[in-house]
Amino acid sequence: MALNAYLKDLVESPVRSLADVIAYNEKYAEEVKTNSLFSVSEENVRTELRKHTQEKVEEWGQDLFLEAEATNGIGEKEKAALQKMEELSRNGIEKLMTELELDAIVTLRSTMSHILAIGGYPGINVPAGYDSDGVPFGITFGGLRFSEPKLIEIAYGFEQATLIRKPPKFEATSRQQKQSCCFL
Structure with missing residues (x-):
């Protein structure tokens, strides 16, 4: 709906x-x-x-x-699941961060992004390094609702302190070079 x-x-x-x-x-x-x-x-x-x-x-x-x-919106089963997720959020992330007076929680890559999204919490992923094949990976900073300014400050501070991010390099393949002629 x-x-x-x-x-x-x-x-x-x-x-x-x-x-x-x-x-x-x-x-x-x-x-x-x-x-x-x-x-x-x-x-x-x-x-x-x-x-x-x-x-x-x-x-x-x-x-x-x-x-x-084919539905008419959210049914009773879905409403119960939403209530349970809200309860788990309150007694999980919110309780942990409040009791420990945390500004953010941090995980490698985006492993907690679905938990943040379900609970309605903000998260920001920033570059943290490169694996053995040179593929970049990041870390995610998550916070309580309405903590976006603090998360941006923390993420920016991490980026400035580490300077890990490298600008991407574009190396066109021969197929891409042939295709580029069509977009002149």
Whole structure:
């Protein structure tokens, strides 16, 4: 229901509800499979975007969309689960941080991001290092609700103290070099 309200209020969008999203995905499924041309025209760019969308639909499916569309909102089971999550948040993160007078909790990578999101807590992930293959990883600073200014201050302080982040290097492959001709 909240998603439908959000989509309805978009200024410029071909979809205004979850039902519209489902119909949009179904409408372009066949068109995308049969149209493999690519040139710089606006219509072909749109087609390529639709193709990308369809690839994601095929990868992830529309099952969740269809299930959500078949409901009338949040049921009793979901309401009970939300209440339980709120209780766990109050007696977990909030209690721990309050009792220990913590400004933030820190974890490697984003292992606690789902816990923060479920509880409605802010979190910020910043570069912390690179693995043996040179792939970057970060640490997450999480805090209580409305502690965003403090978290930003802490994260910025960590970044300035460590100076770990390296600017990304772009090395185009021969395929990317060939494709770049189409976007002149």
